[in-house]
Amino acid sequence: MRTADAASGAKKPVLQRALSLLTDIRFLRVVGQLVFLALLVFLLAQVWNNILSALEANNLNPNLEFMQNRAGFEIGGAGDYSANDSYWEAFRVGLENTLSVVLAGLVGATLLGILAGILLLSRNWLLQNITRFFVEILRNSPLLVVIFVMFFVVVLSLPQLRDSLTFPQEAIATLPTSWILLGVIALGMWVWLRRADAAKRQFWWTLFASALVTLIVLHTLGGANPDTWGELNGLGALLDVRFLVAALAVGGGLAAILVFMKDEARDAALAVLAGVAAGLAVYYFGVLPNGGLRFETRPIIWLNNRGLTYPEIWATGRFAEWAAFITIGLGFAVAIFFYLRRQTEMTGKPYPRVRIAVLAAVIFTVVGWVIVSSEPVPATIIVQQDGALIEMPVAQALEEDLMTREQALAYATAPLEIVLPERQGLRMGSGDTLSPEYVALLLALVIYTAAFIAEIVRAGILAVPRGQLEAARALGLSYNQLLRMIILPQALRVIIPPMTNQYLNLAKNSSLAVAISFADVYQVMFTVGNQSGQSVTTIIIVMVTYLVLSLVISGIMNWINARFQLVTR
Amino acid sequence: MSDVTHSENTASAEPIIICRKVNKWFGEFHVLRDVTVDVMPREVVVVIGPSGSGKSTFIRCINRLEEHQEGEIIVDNITMGHDIRNIAAIRREIGMVFQQFNLFPHLTVLNNVMLAPMNVRRWSKEKAEQKARELLDRVGIPEQAEKYPGQLSGGQQQRVAIARALAMEPKIMLFDEPTSALDPEMVKEVLDVMKEVTSSGMTMVCVTHEMGFAREVADRILFFDQGRIVETGTPEQLFDNPQHPRTKLFLSQIL
Ligand SMILES: Nc1ncnc2c1ncn2[C@@H]1O[C@H](COP(=O)(O)OP(=O)(O)OP(=O)(O)O)[C@@H](O)[C@H]1O
Numbered sequence: 145m146r147t148a149d150a151a152s153g154a155k156k157p158v159l160q161r162a163l164s165l166l167t168d169i170r171f172l173r174v175v176g177q178l179v180f181l182a183l184l185v186f187l188l189a190q191v192w193n194n195i196l197s198a199l200e201a202n203n204l205n206p207n208l209e210f211m212q213n214r215a216g217f218e219i220g221g222a223g224d225y226s227a228n229d230s231y232w233e234a235f236r237v238g239l240e241n242t243l244s245v246v247l248a249g250l251v252g253a254t255l256l257g258i259l260a261g262i263l264l265l266s267r268n269w270l271l272q273n274i275t276r277f278f279v280e281i282l283r284n285s286p287l288l289v290v291i292f293v294m295f296f297v298v299v300l301s302l303p304q305l306r307d308s309l310t311f312p313q314e315a316i317a318t319l320p321t322s323w324i325l326l327g328v329i330a331l332g333m334w335v336w337l338r339r340a341d342a343a344k345r346q347f348w349w350t351l352f353a354s355a356l357v358t359l360i361v362l363h364t365l366g367g368a369n370p371d372t373w374g375e376l377n378g379l380g381a382l383l384d385v386r387f388l389v390a391a392l393a394v395g396g397g398l399a400a401i402l403v404f405m406k407d408e409a410r411d412a413a414l415a416v417l418a419g420v421a422a423g424l425a426v427y428y429f430g431v432l433p434n435g436g437l438r439f440e441t442r443p444i445i446w447l448n449n450r451g452l453t454y455p456e457i458w459a460t461g462r463f464a465e466w467a468a469f470i471t472i473g474l475g476f477a478v479a480i481f482f483y484l485r486r487q488t489e490m491t492g493k494p495y496p497r498v499r500i501a502v503l504a505a506v507i508f509t510v511v512g513w514v515i516v517s518s519e520p521v522p523a524t525i526i527v528q529q530d531g532a533l534i535e536m537p538v539a540q541a542l543e544e545d546l547m548t549r550e551q552a553l554a555y556a557t558a559p560l561e562i563v564l565p566e567r568q569g570l571r572m573g574s575g576d577t578l579s580p581e582y583v584a585l586l587l588a589l590v591i592y593t594a595a596f597i598a599e600i601v602r603a604g605i606l607a608v609p610r611g612q613l614e615a616a617r618a619l620g621l622s623y624n625q626l627l628r629m630i631i632l633p634q635a636l637r638v639i640i641p642p643m644t645n646q647y648l649n650l651a652k653n654s655s656l657a658v659a660i661s662f663a664d665v666y667q668v669m670f671t672v673g674n675q676s677g678q679s680v681t682t683i684i685i686v687m688v689t690y691l692v693l694s695l696v697i698s699g700i701m702n703w704i705n706a707r708f709q710l711v712t713r
Numbered sequence: 714m715s716d717v718t719h720s721e722n723t724a725s726a727e728p729i730i731i732c733r734k735v736n737k738w739f740g741e742f743h744v745l746r747d748v749t750v751d752v753m754p755r756e757v758v759v760v761i762g763p764s765g766s767g768k769s770t771f772i773r774c775i776n777r778l779e780e781h782q783e784g785e786i787i788v789d790n791i792t793m794g795h796d797i798r799n800i801a802a803i804r805r806e807i808g809m810v811f812q813q814f815n816l817f818p819h820l821t822v823l824n825n826v827m828l829a830p831m832n833v834r835r836w837s838k839e840k841a842e843q844k845a846r847e848l849l850d851r852v853g854i855p856e857q858a859e860k861y862p863g864q865l866s867g868g869q870q871q872r873v874a875i876a877r878a879l880a881m882e883p884k885i886m887l888f889d890e891p892t893s894a895l896d897p898e899m900v901k902e903v904l905d906v907m908k909e910v911t912s913s914g915m916t917m918v919c920v921t922h923e924m925g926f927a928r929e930v931a932d933r934i935l936f937f938d939q940g941r942i943v944e945t946g947t948p949e950q951l952f953d954n955p956q957h958p959r960t961k962l963f964l965s966q967i968l
């Protein structure tokens with residue numbers, strides 16, 4: 145066909161050939177693009193010229209020099225900025241605020257959105273419909289209203305400083321040793337028996353349960369005989385470790401005999417021996433101490449109408465060393481993860497590779513902390529006392545509170561120093577505070593965007609055809625495997641593109657901060673523009689800022705998206 | 714009503730699938746009524762019947778893709794109940810091929826076939842891959858291993874689906890109208906593969922409208938109507954000399 149076309153084309157006169165070009169779809173495509181480009185350039189040039197001439201008429205010439213001038217206005221909550229700094233500094237503060245709210249917002253909205261999306265598919269009628277109710281309300285409200293509601297109704301109605309809501313509540317609690325012991329035993333049994341067959345599980349849990357029952361029975365008897373059980377009675381007897389172990393022994397023996405009759409001879413004998421031996425030994429010698437762990441809880445988070453206060457976390461002089469431990473631990477964890485995955489591929493034997501890797505990282509982190517913290521401290525330190533520099537032991541300096549903040553950090557033993565929030569009269573004496581505006585804006589952005597993400601997640605999961613699940617189940621995949629290997633990869637493919645839109649929306653919507661006077665980049669630059677009269681330039685700066693932000697977000701999301709698309713014909 | 718007729722070559726063995734008075738409802742709708750049937754090892758049972766008569770529902774009950782409400786289903790000596798371990802154990806021994814193929818579109822053909830052996834049977838990658846390539850060879854598409862399902866024709870996809878089910882080395886294969894979604898020229902290639910599978914001695918329960926295929930490979934035919942097994946017999950008995958008026962009507966319409 146093609147050769148025939150070309151041959152007949154060659155014979156045609158030039159004019160006819162040119163005319164036939166006019167209806168050639170390939171030619172038309174190129175021409176169409178060129179025409180569009182030309183129009184665009186022309187329009188942009190017109191707009192630009194108009195702006196320039198309008199500015200000139202007002203004696204303004206756009207450049208960035210004015211940005212170095214003194215700002216002259218304060219920004220609330222910005223510790224490292226004052227009115228004497230330049231406009232650039234003000235811009236930086238605004239940019240930091242925007243980035244902070246956008247980043248936290250993206251993470252929060254994603255997590256909450258995924259959770260809500262899954263709840264929307266829940267079989268539990270109540271959960272599903274409560275979630276549906278909130279999602280519908282949020283999706284059908286203007287974001288500005290949500291922000292105002294968060295700010296005026298929720299955040300500003302928080303109590304005064306002196307009635308702050310705190311979490312956790314300040315309290316002192318004691319956890320008796322015997323309960324800890326019971327917990328440890330139960331946990332150990334649970335881990336050990338998870339994969340065991342039903343008979344074995346039944347046996348050991350029967351033992352455990354009957355020991356508990358025996359404990360309570362003995363306690364009642366023992367309570368009536370103070371000589372035997374010390375001055376323990378009532379609940380106190382329950383807390384006696386010797387009591388517990390004796391009970392475990394008796395109960396264990398009983399349970400064992402019960403099961404012994406059911407042909408579980410070896411396990412039964414084991415239980416009798418272990419239970420009785422441990423019980424007698426501990427009861428006779430009173431080896432284990434009585435008492436328990438004493439917990440003192442202090443508030444970590446304070447919430448009042450001045451914002452949300454959380455602990456200050458300072459990296460001390462030893463932080464770098466600890467960080468090195470963590471880095472090595474992470475590297476090790478990754479290596480062990482891939483090694484085990486390879487092993488599983490090669491042998492088919494399943495290893496809990498995620499758990500082992502996490503455990504490795506945790507061990508490195510904890511051990512690193514212990515090692516780093518136990519390194520010796522220099523004996524003496526030079527501090528300022530009554531105007532003079534004097535050398536004294538570190539412990540003494542610490543005691544008399546003479547070190548500067550920097551010295552305290554340099555000489556601290558732990559890699560991190562955590563300063564809990566504390567009230568000092570009419571203000572918070574320590575702790576970092578997020579302003580009410582920030583909290584309101586973040587909350588509003590998170591829940592509003594999460595409502596949309598929830599719908600996206602729901603739709604993405606529903607988009608996986610039923611047949612996929614049936615095929616996976618027919619092959620015998622477990623529910624977890626089905627989620628991980630079949631649903632997730634296919635749902636993500638549908639979820640990611642609209643998710644990108646929501647992320648971009650969140651980033652741009654953060655500029656609504658201006659409504660509640662949160663000093664984000666838009667609000668700051670708006671003020672700068674008003675003050676300097678350079679509104680065109682400031683608006684361009686704002687536009688470029690949001691453009692870069694959006695490009696970064698969509699660039700990352702496109703990269704992720706490309707990895708999930710399906711290959712088709 | 715539906716007395717069990719064993720084909721002679723398996724009469725001495727234990728049945729591998731036992732269904733006793735199986736009943737199932739979708740809401741008010743009574744889909745399966747007192748379905749009672751035994752399938753012997755290596756037996757090929759073909760299920761036919763009008764649309765909506767419950768054929769799919771029946772074979773989906775065998776590997777618990779549907780839950781029956783009354784009666785008993787015992788597969789390979791394991792009773793189908795609510796114990797997930799029993800369900801998992803039964804599913805490992807049963808391969809299933811669907812009308813719509815249901816291949817995993819995000820995995821290559823090879824990975825589709827290797828997925829279950831590696832993750833359910835816990836075979837090594839090497840072993841699973843060897844088995845997968847062997848099976849792709851057997852179903853006649855060794856050269857498609859690295860492609861994605863979306864790049865294959867319907868007939869090729871269905872053959873991959875058969876290979877995927879066989880890769881688990883099941884004792885029983887279930888087919889639910891495996892050729893109904895295929896163009897006529899692809900039907901034959903799939904039927905040929907299925908014939909080859911039956912000749913290897915696999916126990917098989919197959920819902921199909923391909924009467925020629927049924928006549929050729931079936932040891933026994935079950936005729937379903939309104940959730941009941943109305944008539945059962947060898948292909949010759951059922952096709953050439955149907956007893957029940959409903960069977961006669963159905964066959965006169967379809968043949
Ligand atoms: N999930 C379901 N909920 C309600 N009714 C159902 C469901 N699945 C099937 N049914 C109904 O049960 C009946 C039997 O369905 P089934 O799919 O088993 O029929 P079939 O014999 O396989 O028909 P076909 O030859 O068309 O595939 C039909 O009337 C169908 O509408």
Ligand SMILES: [Mg+2]
Nearest residue numbers: 768769770890
């Ligand atoms: Mg069907």
